[in-house]
Amino acid sequence: MTRDEIKNLVIEIIQDIDEDATTDNLDPDGQLRDQLDLDSMDFLDIVMELRKRYKLQIPEEEYPQLATLNSCVEYLEPKLKDF
Amino acid sequence: MADYSLVVIGGGLSGLAAAIRHARFDSSVLVLEKHDKPGGLNSFYRRGGFLLETGLHAMTNYAPPEARHAPLNLLFRQLKLSRKQISFHQQKGSLIRFPDRDLYFSNDQDLLLNEIFEKFPHDIDNFRRLISSISEYPDTAAKNEQRSARRYLENHLSDPLLTDMILLPLMMYGNSAEDDMDLDLFFVLFRSIFLEGLFRPGGTIKDLLDLLLTHYHALGGELKFNSEVVEVLTSGASVAGVRLASGEVITCKHLVSTAGGAVTSRLLPGAVDKEMPVGKMGFFESIYVLPQTGRHKVDDRGATNIFFSLKDEFTYRRPDQAVDPSWGVICFPDNFQDLPRAENFQIRLTNPANYQTWASFSGKDYEEKKKLWAEKSRDAVIPLIGDFYNEIILEDSFTPLTVERFTAKEGGAVYGSPMKIKDGKTTYDNLYVAGTDQGLLGIVGSMLSGITMVNKHIFG
Numbered sequence: 001m002t003r004d005e006i007k008n009l010v011i012e013i014i015q016d017i018d019e020d021a022t023t024d025n026l027d028p029d030g031q032l033r034d035q036l037d038l039d040s041m042d043f044l045d046i047v048m049e050l051r052k053r054y055k056l057q058i059p060e061e062e063y064p065q066l067a068t069l070n071s072c073v074e075y076l077e078p079k080l081k082d083f
Numbered sequence: 084m085a086d087y088s089l090v091v092i093g094g095g096l097s098g099l100a101a102a103i104r105h106a107r108f109d110s111s112v113l114v115l116e117k118h119d120k121p122g123g124l125n126s127f128y129r130r131g132g133f134l135l136e137t138g139l140h141a142m143t144n145y146a147p148p149e150a151r152h153a154p155l156n157l158l159f160r161q162l163k164l165s166r167k168q169i170s171f172h173q174q175k176g177s178l179i180r181f182p183d184r185d186l187y188f189s190n191d192q193d194l195l196l197n198e199i200f201e202k203f204p205h206d207i208d209n210f211r212r213l214i215s216s217i218s219e220y221p222d223t224a225a226k227n228e229q230r231s232a233r234r235y236l237e238n239h240l241s242d243p244l245l246t247d248m249i250l251l252p253l254m255m256y257g258n259s260a261e262d263d264m265d266l267d268l269f270f271v272l273f274r275s276i277f278l279e280g281l282f283r284p285g286g287t288i289k290d291l292l293d294l295l296l297t298h299y300h301a302l303g304g305e306l307k308f309n310s311e312v313v314e315v316l317t318s319g320a321s322v323a324g325v326r327l328a329s330g331e332v333i334t335c336k337h338l339v340s341t342a343g344g345a346v347t348s349r350l351l352p353g354a355v356d357k358e359m360p361v362g363k364m365g366f367f368e369s370i371y372v373l374p375q376t377g378r379h380k381v382d383d384r385g386a387t388n389i390f391f392s393l394k395d396e397f398t399y400r401r402p403d404q405a406v407d408p409s410w411g412v413i414c415f416p417d418n419f420q421d422l423p424r425a426e427n428f429q430i431r432l433t434n435p436a437n438y439q440t441w442a443s444f445s446g447k448d449y450e451e452k453k454k455l456w457a458e459k460s461r462d463a464v465i466p467l468i469g470d471f472y473n474e475i476i477l478e479d480s481f482t483p484l485t486v487e488r489f490t491a492k493e494g495g496a497v498y499g500s501p502m503k504i505k506d507g508k509t510t511y512d513n514l515y516v517a518g519t520d521q522g523l524l525g526i527v528g529s530m531l532s533g534i535t536m537v538n539k540h541i542f543g
Contacts, residue, residue: 018160037151041161044538048108060543 001080003073009080010046010072014038017045028069050076054083085334087113087305089541090325091533092312093341093491095123096526097518099292101339101533102306103162103299105541110303113333115325117311117491121292123341123518124490124497125526131477133427135370136288137489138497140414140431141387143256143275144527145173145190145282153279154527161534168294170285172419174387177281179248180467181392186248190280203245213239218278220270232269233262247397252276252390254399255412255433257524259362259498261400268522275525281387283419312342315350315514322514325350337541338511341518341533342491343499347509355509355516362496363401365483366411367436369457372427377474381430382467389413391467405440405482406456408463430471434460438483438494453480498524507536515540 001009011023014036021036032038043063050056056079058066065075089105091098094116102114120126125138146153148166159166176189184202188195192214200207213236232253236246250264253272258264264272284291299306314326315338324334340347344359373381383389392410411434417425436456444452457480461472483495492499499519507515515536523532 019165039152039157041157041538044542045161048542052108 001077001083003077006073006076006080007069010069010076013046013049016049017042026069031067032069032072033067054080056080085324085336087111087333087335089113089337089339089537090115090333090335091339091341092325092347093123093518094118094121094306094308095341095490095518095529096125096295097521097523097529097533098123098339098341099295099299099533100158100162100530101341101517101537102304103295103302104534104537106299106302106304107163108542112304113335114299114304114306115310115312115327115333116306116308117328118489119308121296121306121308122288124486124492125288126292126489127287127289130479131372133372133477134287134289135479136416137481139283139288139526140412140416140433141174141281141283141419142527143272143279143281143525145171145280154275154531155279158527158530158534161538162298162530164294164298169291170421172283172285172422174281174283175385175418175420177252177388177390178384178386179251179390181244181248181397182395184244184248187386188277190282192278195277199245203242206240206242206245209240210245214278217270217273230266232264232266235266235269244395247392249273249277250399251392251397251410252388252412255390257498257528258399259364259496259519260501261363262398264399265503268524271528272524275528283416285422312350315340315347317352317511320510320512322511336513338514339517339533339536340514341516343493343518344502344504344516344520345493345500346491347514347516351511351514353510355504355511355514359500359502359504359520361494362498362500363438363494364399364498365401365436365438365486365495366433366497367406367456367460367480367482368431368433369460369478369480371430371432371471371475372477373430373471373474374427374476375424377471378428380469380471380474382469383415383418383430385418387415387418389467391464393463400435402435402437404437405444405452406434406436406460408434408456408460411435411460413464413468427476430468432460432464436483436495438487438496441482441484441495449482449484453482456480492519507532507540 088111091102091114102112105112144154146155179186186198311328312325316323322338348354414431417428486495503522507521517533517536521532
């Protein structure tokens with residue numbers, strides 16, 4: 001998966017979790033939590049969705065790496081390179 | 084290889100929520116329900132051509148759609164349900180009635196503040212401080228130690244009557260201990276009833292259960308009715324599966340039990356956790372169906388619920404006799420906002436009852452005692468809502484025994500054991516407790532309990 005594909009994947013997962021999320025003007029370096037008003041249970045949904053789709057196991061101590069759109073891409077790029 | 088990733092004992096609301104949550108990401112889930120209907124405490128039955136609801140008087144934790152982090156919205160998001168799938172009807176307002184004082188409250192906090200300002204003027208500032216300290220109390224502060232809600236209220240309020248009036252609806256809607264209430268539970272209930280508020284879904288509880296089951300099946304989850312678990316099979320400190328009354332054995336990687344701490348312990352070779360005493364608070368409830376033409380005989384004061392005490396001092400305690408008609412709640416399930424007006428309407432009258440006394444009555448005697456106590460309980464509230472009995476077209480009553488038979492709530496204790504397993508963990512490493520005995524109450528609370536246990540222990 002390319003970096004752009006990963007970015008779109010994360011946005012798609014977020015929209016799937018919250019039908020009202022407005023992801024059009026996301027700052028890629030801003031905290032997703034603040035921009036989209038996500039809580040820890042929403043983050044778990046992102047993690048679970050990645051686990052379901054790509055069998056990715058993301059340990060809890062690595063959740064902070066999913067804080068921004070860009071950090072998601074950095075973190076997921078090596079894990080999703082074969083997809 | 085286990086038959087299922089997750090088996091859930093109990094198809095009540097906490098069990099269904101746990102199962103749906105799991106099925107969203109892994110559809111290898113089986114719910115085992117011992118009856119032929121889902122819902123547990125919040126279910127339904129048919130009598131005389133009517134569908135009668137059990138349990139549900141009102142749902143707590145009302146929140147508008149924009150309150151993103153409110154428990155109600157969290158619940159919908161976690162289960163991937165949309166609020167558009169049901170209609171929300173807020174309460175018209177409820178009344179707390181003591182012999183010489185009334186307090187109205189609704190989902191608008193200002194109403195209760197105004198009422199207290201008028202009726203307990205010396206306590207209005209105290210009450211405002213109470214609300215702000217409850218609002219600021221963090222959810223994560225829940226401790227396993229028991230602290231007294233009564234003492235907390237007495238420290239905040241000067242008039243003991245106000246303490247009793249505030250406690251009555253909270254106790255009625257979720258306290259399994261006698262006399263006093265655990266402070267953590269008090270915070271949860273105060274917020275869910277006075278700060279968030281009461282509502283009900285459109286239609287009946289059956290519609291809500293149908294919605295949940297359709298959603299669950301669409302996600303690939305399975306459910307078996309008439310499937311009582313008689314034994315939990317273990318291997319060392321782990322659960323391997325369950326045995327049904329039919330003899331069938333089903334294996335699983337994880338087991339969530341919503342059958343309560345004591346009942347679950349009896350299915351196991353060892354106890355689930357600490358000693359879980361059987362709750363003492365059971366209730367006697369009568370349902371009356373009346374035609375709209377009988378409405379003039381009922382003085383409901385426009386209320387959704389009337390929480391009442393006919394005595395000045397209110398003691399939340401199991402009565403020595405079969406039923407204590409001197410306090411309880413009268414619910415008018417039609418008095419919610421924007422409900423379509425049906426041909427008939429209902430009155431539900433609920434009082435505390437003694438399980439042991441009911442259990443001591445034999446078959447025919449039991450039926451007669453039901454009639455007798457229904458009458459006494461009705462007579463007691465004539466001064467509050469009038470004498471409507473000549474207008475009724477259907478009546479039915481249930482006792483703590485009925486509750487026990489249909490819901491596996493031991494001793495008919497609807498709110499479970501006074502001892503809670505707040506983290507849901509047991510002495511078996513893949514067995515978790517959800518629902519009433521995990522400590523979250525009400526439909527929204529128990530569903531969040533199921534969700535949280537799956538998130539924390541299975542997904543986490």
